[in-house]
Amino acid sequence: MANLTLVQAINLALIQEMEKDDRVIVLGEDVGINGGVFRVTEGLHKRFGPKRVVDTPLAESGIIGASIGLAMAGLRPVPEIQFEGFLAPAYDQLCTHAARMRARTRGALTVPMTVRVPVGGGIHAPELHSDSPAAFYVHQPGLKVVVPATPYDAKGLLISAIRDPDPILFFEPKRLYRAFRQEVPEDEYTVPIGKARVVIPGDEITVISWGAPVVQCVTAIEQSDQSIELIDLRTIYPLDTEAIVNSVRKTGRAVIVHEAPKTAGLGAEVASRIMEHCFLYLEAPIQRVTGFDTVMPYYKLELEYLPEAERIRKAIQEVAAY
Amino acid sequence: MANLTLVQAINLALIQEMEKDDRVIVLGEDVGINGGVFRVTEGLHKRFGPKRVVDTPLAESGIIGASIGLAMAGLRPVPEIQFEGFLAPAYDQLCTHAARMRARTRGALTVPMTVRVPVGGGIHAPELHSDSPAAFYVHQPGLKVVVPATPYDAKGLLISAIRDPDPILFFEPKRLYRAFRQEVPEDEYTVPIGKARVVIPGDEITVISWGAPVVQCVTAIEQSDQSIELIDLRTIYPLDTEAIVNSVRKTGRAVIVHEAPKTAGLGAEVASRIMEHCFLYLEAPIQRVTGFDTVMPYYKLELEYLPEAERIRKAIQEVAAY
Amino acid sequence: MPRRTVYEAKVEFVQILDEDGGFDAKLGKGLISDEEVVALYEHMVTCRELDEIAFKLQRSGRMGTFPQNKGQEAAAIGAAHALTKGTDWLVPCYRENAALFMHGLPMHYILLHWMGDERGNQIPDGLYMTPQAIPIGTQMLHAVGLAWAAKYRGEDRIACTFFGDGATSEGDCHEALNFAANLDLPVVFVCQNNGWAISVPAKIQCSAPTIAQRGLAYGMECVQCDGNDIFAMVKVVRDAAELARRSHRPTFIEAVTYRLGDHTTADDARRYRDSAEVEMWKKRDPLIRLRKYLVDRNQWDDEKERSLQADAKEQVAAAVKRAEEIAAPSTTDMFDFLYAQLPDQLRIQRATLRTASLGQDPTQLEGGIEASRQQDIEETVSERPVTKP
Amino acid sequence: MPRRTVYEAKVEFVQILDEDGGFDAKLGKGLISDEEVVALYEHMVTCRELDEIAFKLQRSGRMGTFPQNKGQEAAAIGAAHALTKGTDWLVPCYRENAALFMHGLPMHYILLHWMGDERGNQIPDGLYMTPQAIPIGTQMLHAVGLAWAAKYRGEDRIACTFFGDGATSEGDCHEALNFAANLDLPVVFVCQNNGWAISVPAKIQCSAPTIAQRGLAYGMECVQCDGNDIFAMVKVVRDAAELARRSHRPTFIEAVTYRLGDHTTADDARRYRDSAEVEMWKKRDPLIRLRKYLVDRNQWDDEKERSLQADAKEQVAAAVKRAEEIAAPSTTDMFDFLYAQLPDQLRIQRATLRTASLGQDPTQLEGGIEASRQQDIEETVSERPVTKP
Ligand SMILES: Cc1ncc(C[n+]2csc(CCOP(=O)(O)OP(=O)(O)O)c2C)c(N)n1
């Protein structure tokens, strides 16, 4: 066991998978000597050399397009996109090719690739360094989308992702990179993709979140009187509908929390599934506590925009009182 | 009045706005002499010349990025993207810049641009020529998204869009381009952006759709016994929540129909809003009749994928029977 | 020296067999044996026949949109001939059928693809090629990755990617060239400059004197050649392949050719281009040129031509028959090949496909998701029988 | 002729004031008057002072990440000087503060931007510039559109866009150059090749001998110059601007310069670059070079320098004061400037911002959307008072 930050846990997962499997290569902007702008790939260049840890030209479509080729040839590329805002130039390669190659070729060619992307707000970063675009990729069939909220999950999920035969977007909540430490096994282990985790068990209200807001949810729940179950989805595609449904059938009330704008965000999908599967169990409208339907503001206003504990607490009260 | 197809109605709107306002220019791939691959810009090149109807290099990010510049300088560009699948390379310019310019500059620079894009399946086209990516752009604050389903609406909405001070994605259901004709006023008129249209009034069930599936909904409703209200959203951002809510408060039952995959599609947002605003009125879970959560298949299977009348009819029965 | 030259470059044009039958003995010496030339000619004629038949299939409603390759056969075939079949990657767009067939793709695959069936892309084992790319320019980056993997593994494998003049306007084209040049990757970039991108003339894509000079931006080898001259094609692609294998350096090749047909069956090229231009290029038809070459060398005669035409017809007819005989794909295929393992939500959609409005009827699920999962098929994709085309 | 040359080109390097104070009298003649040189020098020093202060503000928590411009002042200022203030568009990324100030942007705007306040981008009326672009390379296409609009209207206006060596790897860069070249647009492309894109050396972005030769791909004028030599900058940008105005033709300029500081305050350049390299470039500091030039010509002395330093400090301090005095933005700003008119859903979120969990409490809406709309503010954005910075 080691007491690690999220950054360290991911770094360790990368090292262990690279040691084990020489098909794994890391590529991206500044991932080499610099160890990535968040230092997630720190030490890899020295350890594995410039052949396996590659600084690429500054071009995200290029990074993902080339990774698709690497993966089709049987390697296991782990490209890094520096910030979620710069995933947008790669949207075409991700949605048009990575997501579709297996379907298009009926299995003849596949894209076992794990795209690592720091995500979300709360670190006072400049524009386009604080967004939460994950729902875009959830709407694209053929991709899987993972968002760990703890060092333990991050390591286990990243190992699963790298070994997964399909393309995965691995979003790392940058607000949590160094926010806290957790005991993480030094040996390798996996956390299954597609399975949620009950963070806090409870009977009266279900709170569902993923990524950085999970921490805000814990705070809000600590401040509330009800018996609240907190579910961290961990993987947002495929969604663990079963975990959500089982909880809400028990509690009858749900609050969904995410950083992205509300409209057509993933909260809508989660709420709709709850409605479809728990219609007769629901005792209050499901609340979505999310970013507003505006562009993520520059950092002076970011805490007004993000679903902080206080807003979550309010929503809990609202569903409880309904 | 003239009896026009959707293509002709849009063509007429373009001609009239270009006549009226020389800030309006049309640009894109093959929009010039060829009149667009669907002939929507037919005759414009001859009428307005190569300065106002411009064949650009084959580069969608370029087309949208340049249009942003044109718009910031005060022109009213109407770029065409040849098929929705090729909007993806422009995703970055649309979501990173077009959507954000007004917010980012607190109003100092704006992007009055109307991006025309043929959308959806049903015409036996090749891969990436049959998708429905509209929900992606609905999730991005700062854009407006319009999807007409009739020649009348198409003309009126396009005129509104071109005059609108903000960036608009104007999706044209290609399956309806020549599917039927409608009497369309020859004079200019506008249809307001953000307002739904009640296609068929009814009391027992609300069916909500937009674009090509509206036609399938009409067929399904004709085959059903209940009194069904059909709402064509026409604009999918901003959503006409009021029209939806008023109808579902009356009927207590709703079916939402769209071509895109179900997960994180716009159906989820519409269902969630209904749940939020009509919780105590709902008598059955809301049904979403959509594309499956798979990649839009090649055309031999496309009618299995699309929400055809038969599937809609089943859903109507299911919500009625609940 | 206030102004000093820091870079100088030139682009050369290569032609070996000219339009009038003139042959550059020096450059062409030993390039392709006579037997090989005959085989290549036969292949060209067969592909031309496919084009004609595909056109008719589309017109009679038996196939969707089809892009004819007519006029560009020498470019595709010459390139394919210069590469190693079963080793080198071919990364095509949609106008290189002839190259794919040369490297082993059965003809009916291409038909199946345009008949709206993904199995047309289910590349048989042992072939190194990617499916025809529909989104322009995007496939060039895949070639970069494929070549990179080969270099990484120390394989003697390179990648050759094909794209049009229009494709050179896309950002992905630039990124692919730049990656290949800066990371030293063994990629051969073959631009088929056929004069048009649908209705847009090549000068809108590139107003420079040549498209080949795109390569100068990257300090990359670049060359322009007569794309209707199969000898020139073999020469420049062979040189490029050698450079790639030897030094992991990419080359940019502009093959100057012409699209004799419409852009696709959905297009009518008379709307935008002069018949005079088309007539001029018809005279430069690579089939005519190569036939003349063979006839001049007594390698070919009318008899052989007749029998070739008959063979070609038969071969294409057999491919059409094969494609049309393949049973329609199953609706469940769209689920079964999306992920290696079907996620729950998709298992449910797949299982209740016919019984519910969206293959997912909430009322049916009242017994719990677990129950629905039991009704569902149990096997994983890898266990499922795969119908190969 | 089997191999014939179809294109030849070269790239030149321009330098007027060299590192040792040598001045090319022919090229430099009448380029910038002595008075102007003094003014430009003063501007450089002031911008350098801003960099130092901004660094300190960030370190003391009074500002977010800041990218210093240190070492690149001659490139930005030379370019801005060669363009027409109040007419030509400046389309910058984030390392051209000096150019923006030259064309009228008050200094506190830049501070405000990096303090996390959009009002730092609220370009005052009458200035032709776009806000600093964060996503690399994307702004180049905006310059294309702005120049196109100017040409369309027959205005005497051109656009000049700035970008780094890293930016030249992005697809958008290529598309912008290609649009400008093929559609004949009056754009000046200024690449500040400062040797690094964060930790990645320029040779990973472009392994060709020069970045300037990117322009050859488009048949575009291209030139490399000493970006730390303000005379060379003025010369090449002036030539490019004239060509753009006269012939609507773009030019690609590579200004060879160096980032003397870290990439931003979030970076530590010692992790990845040699101190020897930095030391060498410190000697080429454009401020030192220009000061020497002025001193050599008796236009400058220690006294003037002292008073300039004091002025610069004062000016920057005033800008900081101004930026910090501006009241925090209102939460509602994020709603009010998103669309020209606030959509209903946003009106509700805005109105119930403080009272409900998401500014939209369904239970509050039982009275109907209409009711909620009444509680809501009634005015449209254009009527709302705008706090300008
Ligand atoms: C990204 C993208 N944009 C637009 C299209 C529509 N389209 C199909 S083919 C074509 C022209 C391609 O021209 P070129 O690259 O010269 O190839 P050619 O068809 O001439 O072989 C266009 C615009 C597309 N398939 N992909």
Ligand SMILES: Cc1ncc(C[n+]2csc(CCOP(=O)(O)OP(=O)(O)O)c2C)c(N)n1
């Ligand atoms: C599209 C995009 N990708 C990545 C980044 C992150 N990033 C910010 S600056 C930078 C390096 C830019 O290098 P260059 O273009 O040379 O400009 P310089 O910083 O040297 O002035 C990177 C990778 C970004 N801002 N935008």
Ligand SMILES: [Mg+2]
């Ligand atoms: Mg072409």
Ligand SMILES: [Mg+2]
């Ligand atoms: Mg740089």
